[in-house]
Amino acid sequence: MKVTEHIKNANGKTLFSFEIIPPKKGKSIQDLYDNIDPLMEFNPPFIDVTTSREEYIYIEKQGLLDRKITRMRPGTVGICAAIKHKYDVDTVPHVLCGGFSKEETEYLLVDCHYLGINNVMALRGDAMSHQKYFEACDGGHQYASQLVSQIQNLNCGTYLHDVVEVDDTSNFCIGVAGYPEKHIEAPSLHTDLKRLKEKVDAGADYVVTQMFFDNKKYFEFVDAAKKVGIDVPIIPGIKPIAIKKHLQLLPQVFKIDLPQDLITNIEQCQTNKQVRQVGIEWAIQQSKELQAAGVPVLHYYSMGKSDNVKAIAEAVF
Numbered sequence: 601m602k603v604t605e606h607i608k609n610a611n612g613k614t615l616f617s618f619e620i621i622p623p624k625k626g627k628s629i630q631d632l633y634d635n636i637d638p639l640m641e642f643n644p645p646f647i648d649v650t651t652s653r654e655e656y657i658y659i660e661k662q663g664l665l666d667r668k669i670t671r672m673r674p675g676t677v678g679i680c681a682a683i684k685h686k687y688d689v690d691t692v693p694h695v696l697c698g699g700f701s702k703e704e705t706e707y708l709l710v711d712c713h714y715l716g717i718n719n720v721m722a723l724r725g726d727a728m729s730h731q732k733y734f735e736a737c738d739g740g741h742q743y744a745s746q747l748v749s750q751i752q753n754l755n756c757g758t759y760l761h762d763v764v765e766v767d768d769t770s771n772f773c774i775g776v777a778g779y780p781e782k783h784i785e786a787p788s789l790h791t792d793l794k795r796l797k798e799k800v801d802a803g804a805d806y807v808v809t810q811m812f813f814d815n816k817k818y819f820e821f822v823d824a825a826k827k828v829g830i831d832v833p834i835i836p837g838i839k840p841i842a843i844k845k846h847l848q849l850l851p852q853v854f855k856i857d858l859p860q861d862l863i864t865n866i867e868q869c870q871t872n873k874q875v876r877q878v879g880i881e882w883a884i885q886q887s888k889e890l891q892a893a894g895v896p897v898l899h900y901y902s903m904g905k906s907d908n909v910k911a912i913a914e915a916v917f
């Protein structure tokens with residue numbers, strides 16, 4: 601079922617969902633299952649699976665460094681299919697512009713359609729680690745809005761190059777990213793919102809936000825989005841802080857602000873176990889307020905470990 605259908609069928613009740621990351625190459629999928637199992641009692645209607653960008657690695661060969669390209673966490677679509685099969689839950693693969701040509705994206709979407717996966721999250725992806733700015737690969741998209749258009753075209757039976765006789769079209773429900781504190785590269789929040797509107801106009805059905813720690817930012821974002829004509833569901837993304845280093849890491853990587861009270865509480869912690877507890881309590885507080893405000897879904901960034909998300913879900917759902 602589509603994410604938007606799940607939301608509609610919930611009749612205003614806030615749903616629970618979460619995002620996982622594929623295991624590192626060579627690692628078993630069992631660890632993922634062990635972390636999904638405890639969360640299934642909260643009936644997630646869908647689970648997101650991220651896609652990691654490719655990266656360069658350097659292999660020494662006869663005194664010279666040979667540059668190879670690799671993806672450290674491959675398998676997004678396979679994992680989506682495996683989870684869907686094992687838990688009978690909808691899965692949402694993240695589809696990136698970065699590192700994929702339009703043709704590769706078309707084949708990936710065809711795979712998803714055959715597997716009965718009918719939700720996708722369309723994202724641009726970040727620049728590769730050696731790049732200052734994002735660059736589309738040869739034959740790839742520069743912006744997520746173009747990827748949304750490609751997915752919508754496929755939903756209408758329009759393939760990239762081939763004129764084919766179509767009797768079975770896909771019907772993907774498309775999610776896109778939104779940034780309550782604006783995307784790092786956007787010159788202003790208003791400009792970023794206009795870009796978000798372009799994604800919705802291209803066919804996006806819902807938005808999932810970047811993590812935020814002050815609900816006011818989310819509420820203001822939703823109001824501002826409505827003012828520019830964005831009328832699709834905006835799902836808040838919640839990340840429980842788990843380690844002290846997140847105080848530096850999260851603002852640096854995601855260009856987000858942390859509230860002073862949260863910073864003070866974390867600074868007082870002696871161990872990361874205590875930090876994890878503070879992160880859980882903060883996320884519970886955030887979640888309860890968002891739930892009371894009637895958000896459609898509370899979507900948690902689990903980062904592969906579910907104990908803290910389970911503790912939050914127990915308190916909220």
Ligand SMILES: Cc1cc2nc3c(=O)[nH]c(=O)nc-3n(C[C@H](O)[C@H](O)[C@H](O)COP(=O)(O)OP(=O)(O)OC[C@H]3O[C@@H](n4cnc5c(N)ncnc54)[C@H](O)[C@@H]3O)c2cc1C
Binds near residue numbers: 649776
């Ligand atoms: C919910 C969520 C899930 C994510 N999952 C993943 C994942 O699985 N894998 C991963 O690698 N990353 C993921 N990301 C990170 C995401 O890829 C990065 O934030 C990326 O930098 C931007 O992606 P986007 O889809 O928002 O890009 P876009 O919507 O294309 O926007 C990127 C920037 O370009 C600007 N822009 C857009 N259109 C135009 C235009 N026509 N002209 C000029 N400027 C324009 C926007 O304002 C913005 O600053 C996720 C982010 C979120 C919020």
